[in-house]
Amino acid sequence: MQILTISDEVVPAIYSLNIKQRYPDVGLILGCGDLPYYYIEFVVSMLNVPCFYIHGNHDTPEIHENGVEVNEARGAVCLEGWGVRHEGLLIAGLGGCLRYRPDGTNMYSDAEMMRRAWRLVPWMLFNHYRYGRYLDLLITHAPPLGIHNGPDYPHRGFKAFLWLMDRFRPRYLIHGHIHLSYGYAGSVESVYGHTTVINTAGHRLLEIAPQENLTKS
Numbered sequence: 001m002q003i004l005t006i007s008d009e010v011v012p013a014i015y016s017l018n019i020k021q022r023y024p025d026v027g028l029i030l031g032c033g034d035l036p037y038y039y040i041e042f043v044v045s046m047l048n049v050p051c052f053y054i055h056g057n058h059d060t061p062e063i064h065e066n067g068v069e070v071n072e073a074r075g076a077v078c079l080e081g082w083g084v085r086h087e088g089l090l091i092a093g094l095g096g097c098l099r100y101r102p103d104g105t106n107m108y109s110d111a112e113m114m115r116r117a118w119r120l121v122p123w124m125l126f127n128h129y130r131y132g133r134y135l136d137l138l139i140t141h142a143p144p145l146g147i148h149n150g151p152d153y154p155h156r157g158f159k160a161f162l163w164l165m166d167r168f169r170p171r172y173l174i175h176g177h178i179h180l181s182y183g184y185a186g187s188v189e190s191v192y193g194h195t196t197v198i199n200t201a202g203h204r205l206l207e208i209a210p211q212e213n214l215t216k217s
Contacts, residue, residue: 001087001208004047005200007032007141007176008056010039014203019046023205028086031076032176032200033095033106033141034058040073050086051076054095055106056141056176079139081116083123088210090127090136092120094161097142097177100154106141114160124168133211134168140175147192148175148199150184162192169194172208176201 004026006014013022026047031040033056044051053076062070072078079093094116096106108116124134143149144161155178165173172195178184179201188199198204 001027001089001210003028003030003206003208004043005030005032005139005174005198005204005206006035006040006043007203008034008179008201009203010036011203014043015039017046019043023047026205028052028089029076030091030137030139030174030200031073032056032139032174034176037062037070037073040076044073044075052079052084052086052091052093052139054078054080054093054139054141056095057097057104057106059106081119083120083127083135085127085131089208090131090133091139092123092135092137093139094120095141098153098156098158108158110159113158114163117160117164120164135164135170136172136211137208138164138170138173140173142177143175143199144173144192144197147190147197148178148184148188150178150182155182155184165192165195165197171195171211172206173197174200174204174206 002025029051031053033054080095083092096108099107099109128134143157145157145159149157190197
């Protein structure tokens with residue numbers, strides 16, 4: 001499956017009437033936070049494929065011309081704190097970043113993010129029993145601790161994501177939050193154990209094959 005991942009930036013090549021011509025084979029969109037809802041809605045409507053997304057720390061409500069306040073991207077599915085099976089892929093989402101101010105939206109302490117991660121465990125255990133694996137794709141806003149992250153507190157990663165990768169071995173962890181212009185890391189793709197960690201700030205195009213399900217009778 002060809003997957004378009006987007007995060008953090010409104011990219012002119014994506015926010016374009018020619019997007020369908022540029023990405024004719026995309027079958028799924030994944031949003032990793034800090035994106036205007038109108039942007040997600042545009043991409044979904046133009047490509048006409050499913051989209052799962054999570055929130056970033058700069059997500060804000062949008063007021064449309066009719067005065068209606070919009071807090072979610074219409075036509076897409078918010079995957080905050082839960083998981084789905086889509087076209088043979090097991091996908092879960094944990095948005096937000098490390099808390100750096102008391103009143104911050106979609107910000108969490110390490111302990112809070114660990115509690116959110118633990119809530120995914122029953123679903124992942126069921127996956128392992130039913131399909132022979134726990135998780136294929138974990139989409140997050142912040143990176144894991146020590147991978148693609150920065151030295152300052154707002155851009156440090158979460159320990160909970162290291163635990164998830166150690167214990168449940170997702171094939172991919174795809175995150176945003178760390179703009180390439182920050183200069184924190186020379187690479188946007190790293191390998192941690194059994195997991196490929198990808199920084200998708202801006203956008204990436206991925207080719208991911210569904211794994212064979214080890215269905216139990």
